Amino acid sequence: MSDTYARRAAELDRADGLGVHRKKFVLDEGVYLDGNSLGALPAHVPARMADVLAREWGELRIRSWDESGWWTAPERIGDRIAPLVGAAPGRIVVGDSTSVNVFKAVVAAARLAGEGRDEILVDATTFPTDGYIAASAARLTGHRIVPLDPAEMAAAAGPRTALALVNHVDYRTGRLQDLPGLTAALHAAGALAVWDLCHSAGALPVGLDEHGVDLAVGCTYKYLNGGPGSPAYLYVAERHQAAFDSPLPGWNSHADPFGMTPGYQAADGALRGRVGTPDILSTLALESALDVWDGVAIEDVRAKSLALTDFFLECVEAYVPAGRVVSVTPEAHGERGSQVALRCAEAPAVMAELIRRGVVGDLRRPDILRFGFTPLYVGFADAERAARVLAEVLADVPAHLPPAQV
Structure with a gap:
């Protein structure tokens, strides 16, 4: 199943008109989904x-x-x-x-x-x-x-x-x-x-x-x-x-x-x-x-944001066992910002492990995993990888186990 979503992500990224802006930022090999807390560094700013x-x-x-x-x-x-x-x-x-x-x-x-x-x-x-x-x-x-x-x-x-x-x-x-x-x-x-x-x-x-x-x-x-x-x-x-x-x-x-x-x-x-x-x-x-x-229309950013969050939620539903996470972010586009919040009983332990494995989101205690989607540098492959790694982490973190015991 993951191959199917990975192929779709690659196709969506190839068709993404905003994808060219990714190279303007300093990014590593991980997935950065915390731009709703701190945006990535534009590469030209240090000079x-x-x-x-x-x-x-x-x-x-x-x-x-x-x-x-x-x-x-x-x-x-x-x-x-x-x-x-x-x-x-x-x-x-x-x-x-x-x-x-x-x-x-x-x-x-x-x-x-x-x-x-x-x-x-x-x-x-x-x-x-x-x-x-x-x-x-x-x-x-x-x-x-x-x-x-x-x-x-x-x-x-x-x-x-x-x-x-x-x-x-x-x-x-x-x-x-x-x-x-x-x-x-x-x-x-x-x-x-x-x-x-x-x-x-x-x-x-x-x-x-x-x-x-x-x-x-x-x-x-x-x-x-x-x-x-x-x-x-x-x-x-x-x-x-x-x-x-x-x-x-x-x-x-x-x-x-x-x-x-x-x-x-x-x-x-x-x-x-x-x-x-x-x-x-x-x-x-x-x-x-x-x-x-420069040259970016905020309407295009919004369109990609909604597509990214839709795709991420679809991947989460496909990869994550039922009941381990519940989205508290509205499904309706008119009621959704540019982040996805997932309620998870093991949120502190799960987010710590996600970050260790290269998927950076953040946590709002006691039980909210937050993933921010910044369309200028986040792509569909990032969304698919984040959902896949989340499923892998949840498979390794016992359900409802207090974080201190993990």
Whole structure:
């Protein structure tokens, strides 16, 4: 049976129009399915960073803020990310971490919502930090948190709702939330929509402008391959920019940053989302990494992502004995991100052994095996091999045996 799927994988890889991009990345002989945690290194980035270190910092030094374009990097890179998430230029600024940008977005949205709206709806299944930040923002602004499943938010939004903070793709299950529908429902209730795009940007079309999203945040080290700890980004819809009131005003977001005046006057546009001096080394590594997206249509990426995850699930069903794993990732394409999550009672032991055998995914305790599919460098042969090795590992790991005994 494995020969049948291996032949199909080879045929699919030969027909894959995105397969040519694989050579742009530093990859080994294994199967890397953890790009939803940390994207692979684009092969040209080390040379770019060597130039940044030796010439821009080493030779030009302070002159590089102007001569090398360091000063304008946050908005310049934001404009490069914009097409990948469906935004026009001037609406995204790069900098700080996702957590910091969540704080900016939630507080700013609470202020934009106005008097009488004291509820913040928070995705109850959210990545934990989003919940922590939202709770702190609520304490600071006098709001209260209402944790809900995203499917319940549309019905729950009402005259007291200021905003909802939602993860576009659930980090555990890979479920894709209904961004257009929920955003429209929140607006109908007079509330704002704040979306976390960490597990969707670079994997599927988002349509921030098209669907009227108010504010959004995201990281760049997953599907955008910006490198460990690469700066995050903040999206501010054009209609909100003039009133966007950041809770972290800094000299970098001042209308006259070098005026050094004691009073704060916000810059125009999304630049209001800047705070302090940007991390130039990580920022420029990200800018270089984004070169891999030149000439790539996000719609093609989405089509391959769905084909890859479909094929992987088919191989898992064919290879793995019934009952050893159960997919918790939705089957419907409209409800699936670019990962597959499998519930497995022996997940910690199984993932450790998968990695030892060259198939790198990751684990979400207590029992979730996560496999991220990054279409620019993951192929169908990778998907088939991962499923086959998973079956081999499960054959060697006794069912329901506590990991410590394996």
